Each structure stands twice: as C-alpha cells, then as structure tokens.
Amino acid sequence: MMGENPTSLSNAKLNTLLWLGRKLNAAIEMEPFLQIVVESICQLTSSETSSLFLFEAETSMLKFVAAPRTSSIKLKRLRVPLEHSVAGEAYTTGKPVIINHAHEDARIYRSVDQELSFTTRSILAVPITYRHEALGVLEAVNKLGGAQYDDADLMVMETLASYAGTYLFNAILLEEALQASQALEEMEKKKNDFLAIASHELRTPLGLIVGHASFLRDLAQFDEQTQSQLDTILRSAMRMRELIEAMSNTHLGSTSQKRLKRKSFSINQMIEEVVASFSAQATQQKIQVRVDLPAENLHLQGDNEKLAIAFGNLLKNSLTYTEPGGHVLVKVEKLPGFAKVSVIDDGIGIPAADLPHIFDKFYQVESHLNRRHGGIGLGLSVAKVMVEMHGGQIWAESIEGKGSNFSFLIPVDLDQGGKSTSIFAA
Ligand code: ADP
Numbered sequence: 001m002m003g004e005n006p007t008s009l010s011n012a013k014l015n016t017l018l019w020l021g022r023k024l025n026a027a028i029e030m031e032p033f034l035q036i037v038v039e040s041i042c043q044l045t046s047s048e049t050s051s052l053f054l055f056e057a058e059t060s061m062l063k064f065v066a067a068p069r070t071s072s073i074k075l076k077r078l079r080v081p082l083e084h085s086v087a088g089e090a091y092t093t094g095k096p097v098i099i100n101h102a103h104e105d106a107r108i109y110r111s112v113d114q115e116l117s118f119t120t121r122s123i124l125a126v127p128i129t130y131r132h133e134a135l136g137v138l139e140a141v142n143k144l145g146g147a148q149y150d151d152a153d154l155m156v157m158e159t160l161a162s163y164a165g166t167y168l169f170n171a172i173l174l175e176e177a178l179q180a181s182q183a184l185e186e187m188e189k190k191k192n193d194f195l196a197i198a199s200h201e202l203r204t205p206l207g208l209i210v211g212h213a214s215f216l217r218d219l220a221q222f223d224e225q226t227q228s229q230l231d232t233i234l235r236s237a238m239r240m241r242e243l244i245e246a247m248s249n250t251h252l253g254s255t256s257q258k259r260l261k262r263k264s265f266s267i268n269q270m271i272e273e274v275v276a277s278f279s280a281q282a283t284q285q286k287i288q289v290r291v292d293l294p295a296e297n298l299h300l301q302g303d304n305e306k307l308a309i310a311f312g313n314l315l316k317n318s319l320t321y322t323e324p325g326g327h328v329l330v331k332v333e334k335l336p337g338f339a340k341v342s343v344i345d346d347g348i349g350i351p352a353a354d355l356p357h358i359f360d361k362f363y364q365v366e367s368h369l370n371r372r373h374g375g376i377g378l379g380l381s382v383a384k385v386m387v388e389m390h391g392g393q394i395w396a397e398s399i400e401g402k403g404s405n406f407s408f409l410i411p412v413d414l415d416q417g418g419k420s421t422s423i424f425a426a
Pocket of ligand 1: 313317318321345347348349350358363364365366375376377378379380381403404
C-alpha cells in the first residue's frame with residue numbers, strides 16, 4: 001500500500017517520522033510514547049483528531065488507549081466492536097481503510113459520535129501489527145479543510161503504525177517477562193513461608209515426643225522389648241527433628257552475613273565434634289571415617305553452628321551414599337586466608353548429568369518413587385547457604401560408582417568474605 005514516493009512528504013514531516021523512530025529506542029514509558037504517536041498523527045496528516053486502539057481479549061473489542069490531549073476524556077472508557085466499525089475492519093482484515101465521506105458510509109460506528117457529540121466526516125484507519133499478529137488500530141479522523149486523505153497520509157499512518165507495533169510488542173514482552181518473574185518470586189516466597197511455618201509448628205509436638213520418650217527410656221524399668229521400642233521411637237523422632245531443622249534452614253535463602261553470629265572458634269574442634277556425633281552411625285554402617293586435621297589449630301571468625309550444620313550435612317551424605325565397608329576421609333587444610341574442608345568418600349558417586357544440580361533445593365538424584373535413602377533433598381542447599389553466608393564457596397567432584405569429593409572454602413576472617421574466588425582463579 002506504500003504507493004506514494006516518500007519524497008512527496010515534506011522535510012518537516014520526514015524529520016518528525018525519523019525523530020519518532022529514534023524515540024523507539026529510548027527508554028520511554030508506554031503512555032507518553034503512545035501520546036506522541038497520536039499527537040503526531042494530527043500534525044502529520046492535518047487531522048482534527050486521532051486515536052489508538054488495542055485489542056482487548058476479555059471483551060473481544062477494540063479499546064481506546066490513546067487520543068490527543070484535546071479529546072474528550074470520555075473516549076478513554078469507550079470500546080469499539082470488531083464488526084460494523086472502521087477500526088474493526090482494519091483490525092480484522094489487516095488492511096488500511098480510507099473513508100472520505102463518512103456521513104454516507106454505513107461502516108462508521110455511530111455510537112461513539114453520539115456519546116461524544118462528535119461528527120466523523122472522514123477516517124483513515126490502519127492496523128497495528130507485529131510479525132503478522134494484529135495488536136490494534138491507528139486512526140486519523142476528519143482531515144482539516146474538508147480535504148481528503150491521500151496516499152501520503154496513508155504512508156505516514158503506516159509508518160506510525162509500524163513504530164507503534166514494534167514498541168507495543170516489546171512492551172508486551174517486557175510486561176509478560178515481569179509478570180512471570182513476579183509470579184516466580186511470589187511462589188518462592190509462599191514456599192519459604194510454608195517451610196518456615198510448617199517447620200516451626202512441627203517443632204513443638206516433636207519436642208514433646210522426644211522429651212517423653214527419653215524420660216520413659218531413662219526410667220529403665222521396662223523389659224528389653226519395650227526398651228527397644230522406645231529406642232526406635234526416639235531414633236525416628238530425632239530423624240524427624242533433623243528433617244525439620246533442614247526445612248527451617250532452607251528459608252534462610254539469602255547470603256547476607258547479617259544473620260551470622262561472629263565469633264572466633266577452632267575449626268579442628270568443630271570438625272572433631274561433628275565427626276564424633278556421627279561415629280555411632282559410621283560404626284553401624286561399617287564405614288571407616290578418617291580425619292586429617294592440620295597440626296596447627298586453625299581458628300576462624302564466623303558462625304560455628306552454621307558451619308557445623310554445613311559440614312554435618314556433607315558428612316551425613318557421605319555415610320548415606322557409601323556402601324558398608326566403604327571409607328570416608330575428612331580433610332581440613334590451611335590455605336592463605338582460607339580454611340578448606342573436604343569430605344571424600346568411595347561411595348556410589350553422582351552421575352555427571354546430576355552433578356550441576358545437586359546444590360539446588362529439593363534436588364535428588366534418585367526419584368522419590370524408587371529412593372533407597374531417606375532425606376528430602378535439602379541438605380546440600382542448606383550447606384551452600386551456610387557456606388556462602390560466610391563468603392565462602394562449596395563444590396563437588398564425583399565419579400559415578402567411584403565416589404565423591406565435597407569441599408568448601410571459608411575465609412579465615414569473615415570480613416575477607418567473597419575473596420575466595422581468587423583461589424579458584426589461581
Ligand atoms: P538428600 O536429603 O536427598 O540427601 P541433599 O541435598 O543432601 O539431599 O543431596 C542431594 C542429592 O545429592 C542426594 O539425593 C544424593 O543423590 C546426592 N548426593 C549428595 N551427597 C552425595 C554423596 N556423598 N555421594 C553420592 N551422592 C550424593
């Protein structure tokens with residue numbers, strides 16, 4: 001439809017079109033941009049007024065979204081049907097519509113004129129499309145001086161409609177991306193709230209079960225079978241407590257250091273204490289745990305309890321995923337400015353495809369349906385949070401069927417956090 005030679009447009013008009021084209025790239029808000037488009041229609045096509053409609057999916061009608069400032073504010077509330085309207089025809093056919101004698105043309109949607117006490121004499125409507133998708137319609141209304149819309153006007157309108165199409169399509173994409181990321185954030189928040197509330201609520205009744213079961217067991221006045229049943233209740237309750245702790249630790253999500261208790265502590269001592277707490281389990285599973293500590297006692301500035309949780313989760317996993325007769329080596333090394341802790345096992349290992357995901361919340365290599373081990377897939381994500389809160393890094397190396405090596409680096413001084421990357425770069 002671009003029948004007119006562009007040179008028949010005045011320089012002033014071409015300049016305005018070029019200027020508008022450049023605006024497309026500027027970070028301009030939707031409303032001001034559309035306002036410029038409709039004001040430009042009046043100026044460039046010598047029209048009394050103009051409008052921009054967008055298709056509204058809920059009503060299947062075209063909705064006015066922009067008109068020159070001088071237009072009636074009533075316009076904003078109006079909608080135009082796709083049938084029996086000029087805008088609707090341009091939208092559905094994807095082709096421009098020019099009407100120079102509106103009073104005798106049945107296609108004019110008269111209710112708008114009546115509502116606004118306006119008389120439409122001529123209209124030039126062009127569809128706004130982007131990649132063959134119809135988005136809306138641009139209209140120039142009432143050519144001034146009783147003149148007729150011509151090919152030069154059509155070319156101006158098609159250029160403006162193509163600008164509007166590009167702009168609107170980008171704006172729609174951006175809006176959709178924003179909405180999707182907001183929805184994700186809300187879901188993440190709901191999940192964290194649920195975990196926080198559920199773990200909090202479960203703690204109290206579980207505390208009572210543990211308390212009463214320990215009391216009964218310590219009475220030691222039951223027969224062997226009852227004592228053993230009490231032991232089972234206690235063990236299971238303790239296991240539940242571990243799971244609940246893992247749940248309540250995940251919503252710490254942020255890597256901020258604000259939640260850290262800072263104090264100087266001996267990493268050797270922390271490691272020995274945690275290893276001791278797992279020694280019964282290791283013996284029962286016939287797994288040999290060896291600890292290799294630096295001769296010199298290494299002191300860290302940080303949160304002893306949180307690092308004990310991180311290390312405990314790694315050690316627990318190494319015992320869980322190593323067959324009886326296997327070996328676990330816990331190694332602490334002193335590096336310049338850092339302590340490195342490694343938990344190395346000769347267990348079942350992790351398939352290469354799963355390795356990049358194991359620190360994700362709820363990620364488990366075996367599916368829930370055929371899991372041989374307990375756990376809810378939170379241990380490593382909790383360990384990651386705890387280590388990163390200290391400005392440290394955690395990672396894993398593993399070969400399926402051969403074993404795994406989980407390590408973390410912690411800055412000796414908490415304020416040195418984040419510099420651990422230099423170690424990796426070296
Ligand atoms: P889970 O509660 O399932 O143990 P984690 O977050 O602690 O959750 O670990 C995630 C997954 O990583 C586990 O389900 C397991 O498949 C794998 N994994 C973790 N540690 C080891 C390990 N030492 N050896 C083999 N697989 C491991």
